[in-house]
Amino acid sequence: EVQLVESGGGLVKPGGSLRLSCAASGFTFSTYSMNWVRQAPGKGLEWVSSISSSSDYIYYADSVKGRFTISRDNGKNSLYLQMNSLRAEDTAVYYCAKKGGSGFYFDFWGQGSLLTVSS
Amino acid sequence: EIVMTQSPATLSVSPGERATLSCRASQSVSGNLAWYQQKPGQAPRLLIFGASTRATGIPARFSGSGSGTEFTLAISSLQSEDFAVYYCQQYNNWPRTFGQGTKVEIK
Numbered sequence: 001e002v003q004l005v006e007s008g009g010g011l012v013k014p015g016g017s018l019r020l021s022c023a024a025s026g027f028t029f030s031t032y033s034m035n036w037v038r039q040a041p042g043k044g045l046e047w048v049s050s051i052s053s054s055s056d057y058i059y060y061a062d063s064v065k066g067r068f069t070i071s072r073d074n075g076k077n078s079l080y081l082q083m084n085s086l087r088a089e090d091t092a093v094y095y096c097a098k099k100g101g102s103g104f105y106f107d108f109w110g111q112g113s114l115l116t117v118s119s
Numbered sequence: 120e121i122v123m124t125q126s127p128a129t130l131s132v133s134p135g136e137r138a139t140l141s142c143r144a145s146q147s148v149s150g151n152l153a154w155y156q157q158k159p160g161q162a163p164r165l166l167i168f169g170a171s172t173r174a175t176g177i178p179a180r181f182s183g184s185g186s187g188t189e190f191t192l193a194i195s196s197l198q199s200e201d202f203a204v205y206y207c208q209q210y211n212n213w214p215r216t217f218g219q220g221t222k223v224e225i226k
Contacts, residue, residue, distance in 0.1 A: 035215075037163075044206065044217055044218070044219045044220045045155075045157075045163065045206055045208070045217040045220075046217065047208075047214055047215040047216065047217065050215070059213050059214070061214050062214070095162055095163070100153075100165070100168055102168070102169065103151060103153075103168055103169060103210055104151075104210035104215065105153035105165060105168040105208065105210050106153070106155075106163075106165060106208075107165050107168070107174065108165075109162040109163055109164070110162060111161075111162055112162055
């Protein structure tokens with residue numbers, strides 16, 4: 001059974017930093033691209049970042065480019081999102097999501113980790 | 120960036136009735152379109168990928184169609200557990216983009 005468990009969310013002041021983690025199990029983590037998708041309170045889904053299986057290809061939404069860094073450790077079956085220079089508009093539930101087998105849709109999602117950016 | 124527009128924003132349907140949700144892309148995404156269902160307090164769940172292929176475990180009452188810029192998600196006979204928000208997502212281009220969602224509510 002595929003499981004994705006996010007951790008590391010919390011309350012951060014504007015301008016601060018935080019690192020989210022996602023622990024994966026139930027599939028061969030090292031062979032799949034992984035992703036972060038966020039959802040602001042009461043709003044829709046926003047793709048944030050993607051990383052290929054061997055970290056060769058990395059993509060970011062313009063809204064986070066230069067501030068967020070996605071990374072992974074295939075030996076630990078873990079995905080990370082380092083978030084710097086945080087803004088109030090980064091407040092959201094952050095989901096870790098696995099790329100599908102036949103396209104860049106998201107076939108499994110974690111339960112999410114809430115980041116609140118507020119003074 | 121490809122803009123995904125879903126309509127209607129809210130759909131009021133009685134249990135047992137058919138629901139039809141629309142998703143339009145600002146430019147062609149070929150067949151690279153997925154649909155997700157999200158219930159309050161839960162993560163999204165993949166329903167459809169490749170515009171028309173049901174994900175594992177998704178009931179046959181859910182069907183997707185379309186290509187290019189116009190897509191449809193149909194729910195043939197709404198069950199109580201189907202009342203939720205539905206999102207479309209294109210994965211033909213970067214950045215990956217979602218529609219704003221359609222809320223299916225009980226009439």
